[in-house]
Amino acid sequence: xxxxxxxxxxxxxxxxxxxxxxxxxxxxxxxxxxxxxxxxxxxxxxxxxxxxxxxxxxxxxxxxxxxxxxxxxxxxxxxxxxxxxxxxxxxxxxxxxxxxxxxxxxxxxxxxxxxxxxxxxxxxxxxxxxxxxxxxxxxxxxxxxxxxxxxxxxxxxxxxxxxxxxxxxxxxxxxxxxxxxxxxxxxxxxxxxxxxxxxxxxxxxxxxxxxxxxxxxxxxxxxxxxxxxxxxxxxxxxxxxxxxxxxxxxxxxxxxxxxxxxxxxxxxxxxxxxxxxxxxxxxxxxxxxxxxxxxxxxxxxxxxxxxxxxxxxxxxxxxxxxxxxxxxxxxxxxxxxxxxxxxxxxxxxxxxxxxxxxxxxxxxxxxxxxxxxxxxxxxxxxxxxxxxxxxxxxxxxxxxxxxxxxxxxxxxxxxx
Numbered sequence: 546x547x548x549x550x551x552x553x554x555x556x557x558x559x560x561x562x563x564x565x566x567x568x569x570x571x572x573x574x575x576x577x578x579x580x581x582x583x584x585x586x587x588x589x590x591x592x593x594x595x596x597x598x599x600x601x602x603x604x605x606x607x608x609x610x611x612x613x614x615x616x617x618x619x620x621x622x623x624x625x626x627x628x629x630x631x632x633x634x635x636x637x638x639x640x641x642x643x644x645x646x647x648x649x650x651x652x653x654x655x656x657x658x659x660x661x662x663x664x665x666x667x668x669x670x671x672x673x674x675x676x677x678x679x680x681x682x683x684x685x686x687x688x689x690x691x692x693x694x695x696x697x698x699x700x701x702x703x704x705x706x707x708x709x710x711x712x713x714x715x716x717x718x719x720x721x722x723x724x725x726x727x728x729x730x731x732x733x734x735x736x737x738x739x740x741x742x743x744x745x746x747x748x749x750x751x752x753x754x755x756x757x758x759x760x761x762x763x764x765x766x767x768x769x770x771x772x773x774x775x776x777x778x779x780x781x782x783x784x785x786x787x788x789x790x791x792x793x794x795x796x797x798x799x800x801x802x803x804x805x806x807x808x809x810x811x812x813x814x815x816x817x818x819x820x821x822x823x824x825x826x827x828x829x830x831x832x833x834x835x836x837x838x839x840x841x842x843x844x845x846x847x848x849x850x851x852x853x854x855x856x857x858x859x860x861x862x863x864x865x866x867x868x869x870x871x872x873x874x875x876x877x878x879x880x881x882x883x884x885x886x887x888x889x890x891x892x893x894x895x896x897x898x899x900x901x902x903x904x905x906x907x908x909x910x911x912x913x914x915x916x917x918x919x920x921x922x923x924x925x926x927x928x929x930x931x932x933x934x935x936x937x938x939x940x941x942x943x944x945x946x947x948x949x950x951x952x953x954x955x956x957x958x959x960x961x
Contacts, residue, residue, distance in 0.1 A: 595663045608658065680703050698755075715803045751794050801827055819867075903951070
């Protein structure tokens with residue numbers, strides 16, 4: 546009886562440890578029934594989404610009217626299957642990992658929604674056996690003096706190896722609310738961190754995850770915080786947020802041990818923080834960065850992010866290390882051209898011999914390239930880190946130094 550009980554308990558424990566994405570993919574294989582519908586809306590959202598587990602890619606949408614189909618990587622569209630008891634449709638396919646894939650839903654033959662992109666995750670973005678996990682805090686809310694009563698939510702995650710009483714390396718992430726879902730978020734930040742620490746490719750660290758704030762009247766302040774070229778956001782972090790985090794975990798104070806990352810406006814925010822205070826944040830993770838004129842206010846003598854390619858060329862070099870990525874189908878609007886601005890900034894960093902890396906893919910304005918790259922980008926950003934040091938002179942990689950500047954080729958028009 547004891548043996549039978551032990552076997553049953555082991556089986557239950559094993560079942561309980563099945564990853565939610567693996568469960569969802571397995572349910573999709575058995576057919577789009579009500580059980581699958583409930584799991585899909587719980588794991589993704591009531592409107593669907595994309596789940597990736599290994600080479601299995603599950604696409605779910607609520608596009609209407611019928612029939613619904615999907616085109617992947619610009620191939621002819623193929624039918625999707627209706628999910629019982631809902632207005633959802635699904636398609637499960639096997640695809641290549643190590644690249645991004647684009648997709649477009651169609652309803653009754655017409656495009657439904659915007660084109661999307663999804664990462665074909667590499668193994669370091671998937672939980673691995675024998676790897677310890679970290680700990681995410683509950684949500685905290687701060688009321689800022691520096692931003693005149695703005696309220697912002699934040700969380701902090703302590704990776705394996707962090708001792709609350711010993712100062713730890715730090716990364717701050719903008720739009721932190723999009724990261725707290727772990728493997729159900731695009732970047733899978735926690736799993737990547739745990740796998741890289743297990744391989745000793747990055748140090749144990751604390752991630753501080755901050756959501757954009759709201760003014761007392763309810764106005765969203767994301768762009769004011771992120772796109773404004775000044776040290777105001779730095780002061781918010783250093784004087785208000787990080788002291789609160791340090792009530793739970795001690796943090797390293799040297800810029801050498803601190804990184805900051807974000808996407809879109811969060812990307813320029815990260816570069817901005819290091820630009821103004823390289824002694825506080827020396828490692829920058831910028832993806833689909835909004836180096837555009839969103840908060841350019843010449844009448845108020847406020848620079849915009851569109852000027853950074855020229856500021857980098859003209860102003861004294863900062864001692865920072867920068868990972869950048871963007872996609873050829875990123876935004877083009879009245880604030881500027883995201884692809885061209887990122888290319889210009891990369892060339893400016895190269896011209897001034899910054900320690901930088903630029904990944905230019907094909908995706909549009911989303912997280913797919915960042916998610917695909919994250920194991921590589923974090924390992925690159927923290928390469929050579931020595932906890933016994935508080936500084937390092939960052940220099941351009943000789944292999945990068947020997948490469949030419951980036952050049953743009955028009956791909957969607959004739960040359961003449």
